[in-house]
Amino acid sequence: MSKQWATSKNGAFQRQVSSFRETISKQHPIYKPAKGRYWLYVSLACPWAHRTLITRDLKGLSSVIGCSVVHWHLDEKGWRFLDMEKLVEDKESFLEHWHDAAGGIETAREDASRSFAAIKNDSQRFMVDASNEPHYGYKRISDLYYKSEPQYSARFTVPILWDLETQTIVNNESSEIIRILNSSAFDEFVDDKHKKVDLVPEHLEAQIDDFNSWVYNNINNGVYKAGFAEKADVYESEVANVFEHLDKVEKILGDKYAALEDKYGKDDRQKALSEFFTVGEQLTEADIRLYTTIIRFDPVYVQHFKCNFTSIRAGYPFIHLWVRNLYWNYDAFRHTTDFDHIKLHYTRSHTRINPLGITPLGPKPDIRHL
The missing domain is CATH 3.40.30.10 (Glutaredoxin)
Structure with a gap:
């Protein structure tokens, strides 16, 4: 093959x-x-x-x-x-x-x-x-x-x-x-x-482009650079880089959520979540592009691509809250996410990584509720 x-x-x-x-x-x-x-x-x-x-x-x-x-x-x-x-x-x-x-x-x-x-x-x-x-x-x-x-x-x-x-x-x-x-x-x-839906509003376009740039290279494509590395030193460098930039996203989202709690109070979680996004206070392309990697992280990238310093659900509370908010509160994210396709594709198609083609059952559940 x-x-x-x-x-x-x-x-x-x-x-x-x-x-x-x-x-x-x-x-x-x-x-x-x-x-x-x-x-x-x-x-x-x-x-x-x-x-x-x-x-x-x-x-x-x-x-x-x-x-x-x-x-x-x-x-x-x-x-x-x-x-x-x-x-x-x-x-x-x-x-x-x-x-x-x-x-x-x-x-x-x-x-x-x-x-x-x-x-x-x-x-x-x-x-x-x-x-x-x-x-x-x-x-x-x-x-x-x-x-x-x-x-x-x-x-x-x-x-x-x-x-x-x-x-x-x-x-x-x-x-x-x-x-x-x-x-x-x-x-x-x-x-x-x-x-009225504009995922790249003019006043946020420069911020979205900047966010997308480093997220693409270090997270979206970063998990592939770690997972498909064919030498140990390359893998170790790439996987460390992925988690360094996940830390960066976690800091951004943590600061945002703290500001939203100050704005609405700690008891009005739904209002805070309605403005809890990576760039600005509205859903943008930046959220879409990061989401498709994060939703695959725990089910696939942790084990299959050896991105296993920690999982999103265990190590990144604000990224975890952000991804669940998108999945459970926006039909466009939930209705286009198929965990069966995700798990089966990676574990059955990448025979150099997983030659036996056994598909792990976990994590359970695929995504936790809010």
């Missing part, structure tokens, strides 16, 4: 640079806003794809931009869909569903600590393990890349923002996709409530 990630000669993990970097706007000569024209291809296990699903939901775009979900098991040929020819006859019924599903699948079970032993890597549970690719009947994400660029030779990554009109990839860089979704491009297709 070929390696599923790239490392340098010193054993350090190297992330691939995204290839398709177009945008969507009324001013764009090709990619103009339209309802039903664009499609998201995602993995529920992937933190980068998860960002796009949360943003799509928060912006009210579930009925504007459809979605297909790949199987949680990543094999040597890459991400795959279910073969609907073998599973259903009524193709129109499931095609319609993808325009309304927040997470794109039957997702978000509150506790995935049941037995995984009977679940096989080639399982074919429609709307549980994966969806189909409804437009071309493709079996692999790679088919979409080759349709866009026949000579494509890099890895086949998710998420993909696809244009059904030109039949090509618009963008496969998650940070840019969420900016596209957050823009006013699709406002004419959503209600007034969702038009």
